[in-house]
Amino acid sequence: MDFVLKNAKTDSKRELSLFKKIGLPLIMGIVNITPDSFYDGGKYLDQEKAVALGIQLAIDGADMLDVGGQSTRPGSESVGPEEQMDRICPVIEKLRAETDIIISVDTTSSRVAGEAISLGAEIVNDISALRFDPEMIGTVVRNKVGLILMHMKGTPKDMQSHPHYSDIVKEISGFLSERVDVAQQAGVNPLMIAIDPGIGFGKTVEGNLQLLKEIGAFKKLHKPVLIGASRKSFIGDLTGADVNDRLPGSLAVACFSALNGVDILRVHDVKETLAALKMITALNRR
Template identity: 50%
Template sequence: MSFLVTRVTNPIEHLSRVGVDPASIPIFQNKGEFVSLLIYDVPVISANVIKQEMLAAGGDAAVHKHSITQKVESTNVLTMGTLAQHRKLVEKLSMMHYWKLDEIARDIKYCLFEEGTRQIELPSGRKMSFERPLIMGIVNVTPDSFYAASRVEKDKLLDSVARMVEEGVDIIDIGGESTRPGSERVSLEEELNRVVPAVELVKKNFDVIVSVDTYKAKVAEEAIRAGAEIVNDVSALRFDPMMIEVLKQYKPGIVLMHMKGEPKTMQENPYYGDVVREILYFLKERIEKVREIGLGDRVIIDPGIGFGKRLMDNLEIIKRISEFKSLKKPVLVGASRKSFIGQVLDNVPPEERLYGTLAVTAYCVLNGADIVRVHDVKENVHVVRLIEAIRRAGQ
């Protein structure tokens, strides 16, 4: 008799094939689920302790080559080990009230062992669940959005939304000001005239969650009064100081997006040393700002694909999209038909970027994205449903 050996990527999924006692699965999960954590900007003396304790637990940690001689002041630390080994690390560091080791232990515990937001209660009392990836359909009541097919005239609005609802959309995102690179701001009055009637019309005719894509507090307030339940703010609450007051009063879902600069100037030579690191620090600070007003459980984060990023930055964000899950908030990805897709595909125009968009959707959903913001609902719904079916296979 010959034997067959295969390498598996998720050993926990194969426990049933071995025939283990179901009661033992949590034990195996603790021992068999391998994880790595990237801990940024650790004082070198603390990093050496982390490495020592990971080795003592049976795992390991990578630090800067000059950490042992302390020729550097700080280093990133990459831990490598099982959940059980990381639990031991947390237990040991928690008892060390010096060199910020107990603070690092707290952050590791939060990242690995705390549950993130799995649903958001909206102003209507409706609960938006993230048990599966959600599709946010783009409705631009603008004359100048970068993808012409996404611009919706008032007399075509109901038909457009009806099609999205029939195709399985979860959220309708209505925007009245283009934020494409180089775009000019529109007046408050003009944006109100575009957005509020559109929100009213959609809510009157469809039982669907509506998001308003705006950074202006007055537009957000009037849209919420008209029925919107999510504020999608590309400035992460930085452009209008009154936005915080609107959120405190109405308690909608809140999308915090990263952007370098503003739409008109954001693509003028943006630069990052480590784009994911910078965005994570930014989003962490903005989440804390919302937590201070008691709405931390309503936050969704968006790394801001295309907003002040180069091609290499956008690809890096997508490649590392799972790292944003460490902030324990639902992750939204808005990459639909954007210019970086055209750049990769020999500079095809927005009209020819559907298949590229679907590739990005598939990759992001496989790696933890909770919401994908798209122009083409039906096609993206199909991608997400197939991925979910594959995930559930054999369970």
């Protein structure tokens, strides 16, 4: 796969390539360094294991890694910046020393983001879309890094408490459009912004399905669209599968998303996702 791998601060090609690849969607491999993430919580609290996971995901074909130190599963409590940094910073530093893969930091804290960027992170994945920390936007602008803006109703602790929308696609599309405007007006490079409708973040099963079916509404915002549905509970609700058995459902969502123009897939299972995407792309080729 053709992908430019040089420092974003010194190479414009890398800057333009953070969210762009011809053919298949970009694959973002998940590295959760948390005790309580819904699927892999506790597995990678050991920093050496987390680094090994990141390297393996890169070998398996990931275009980028999303490294986080705070679970955002429904009902989860917030984790302070110091604890997040203790978890993720040594991992990011070692990953940057051992690989040139693009690293994203999954945080809503400007302190965490700033430290991660200083160690080599090139994207901030902010599930609050810059709403939780007023300093975050300045951190992104000053460091000239990529930005992922996600929709979430409420906070991780309360987001699944009876989420309701009069028109879920219209409301979330409007929200993301407004957050993109805020970011761009503050000075974030328009070519380095991606959007995420937030599958599972304050949505019902039916709402998640509607967002996936109408992904074209988000493509109209002219930003790369990220979908993070890997092993989430709505797949279990629809298939009856435990979290450990949701790979088939996750691959179905990944393939459907790819066929409908999604640009980035955030997944736990990189190797399997890439293989499925290659097959569905070949079958769909005219």
